[in-house]
Amino acid sequence: MQPRTITATRYVTPLREGGSMPAIVEADDDGMYVLKFRGAGQGPRALVAELVSGGIAHALGLPVPEIVLIELDAELARTEGDPEIQALIKASAGLNLALDYLPGAMNFDPVATQPSPELASAIVWFDAYTSNVDRTARNPNLLVWHRQLTLIDHGASLYFHHGWDGDTGGAGRPFPLIRDHVLLPWASELTEADARLTALLPPERLAEIVDDIPDAWLQAEDAFGTPAQQRVAYARYLQQRLALPHSFVDEAQRARA
Known part of the structure; x- marks a missing residue:
């Protein structure tokens, strides 16, 4: 099943424990997601791996969060005070990948x-x-x-x-x-x-x-x-x-x- 495509509307907070510094974002469907940035150090191949391996896990019936494609506007960087986050958002403008956020996990x-x-x-x-x-x-x-x-x-x-x-x-x-x-x-x-x-x-x-x-x-x-x-x-x-x-x-x- 082809993943949905949504648009990020608000950058909420970084998840600094991840090497690529993913972030929790809000999207235009009112959902919260963990966004994986195309412009992070691992590059777009990491997103390919997330999408393909996640799709395989889903086909096998393994428990994985929903994977979506997510459009990111570089304008979201204007509201962030951290220069590192600003640079990451600008470098990732366009299509990225996100996973459904699991609150309380x-x-x-x-x-x-x-x-x-x-x-x-x-x-x-x-x-x-x-x-x-x-x-x-x-x-x-x-x-x-x-x-x-x-x-x-x-x-x-x-x-x-x-x-x-x-x-x-x-x-x-x-x-x-x-x-x-x-x-x-x-x-x-x-x-x-x-x-x-x-x-x-x-x-x-x-x-x-x-x-x-x-x-x-x-x-x-x-x-x-x-x-x-x-x-x-x-x-x-x-x-x-x-x-x-x-x-x-x-x-x-x-x-x-």
């Missing part, structure tokens, strides 16, 4: 919240498939909202695409960093998760998810080809990663052992 604490083996296995499988380096004990990127685990912040996933030339030869590689996954101790049903989740991502579904990437995010200086050619390369990589032997699952199972 708490950070994941493995002592207080222990996921079921089914859910933990699904999340570990998803993060291994998307090569997400940010789901560790130090930085779990998990919230508990209405007593449910919720996945956030996927800008560090798909890390292969930084400096990428479109080559899909690495699609079958394992993901050794899965050994640091915060939920790995509970992921005792990886074999079952592999069969169930793979079936939810047929090639046409992956192509639909990738087709949602805006052209504006695929025109960086290090980009290869046209936006359409880049979307084809993303879809091919993700499809091949499932068509080839699942070394990323084998790696997770070895890490558990």
Whole structure:
């Protein structure tokens, strides 16, 4: 399902704990969102990762906040006194990405919240498939909202695409960093998760998810080809990663052992 496009109407407050300094903003639908800036240090590729990995998580039935595309007017910078925030807003004028703000959500604490083996296995499988380096004990990127685990912040996933030339030869590689996954101790049903989740991502579904990437995010200086050619390369990589032997699952199972 294609994400909605909304417009930011008010900058509320920065979230300085994030490396890219995301912000809570209000939008023209009266909702509150966590905005990820295209002009932040990680660049538009981080937004591509957020959109694609978030779309995959949604297709797998994993709990993720709604993802929207959000238009940002540089004029919003005029009301901000912090020069750093002013510069970030101006550098991000145009189309950005935002996640539904979850008021009252708490950070994941493995002592207080222990996921079921089914859910933990699904999340570990998803993060291994998307090569997400940010789901560790130090930085779990998990919230508990209405007593449910919720996945956030996927800008560090798909890390292969930084400096990428479109080559899909690495699609079958394992993901050794899965050994640091915060939920790995509970992921005792990886074999079952592999069969169930793979079936939810047929090639046409992956192509639909990738087709949602805006052209504006695929025109960086290090980009290869046209936006359409880049979307084809993303879809091919993700499809091949499932068509080839699942070394990323084998790696997770070895890490558990």
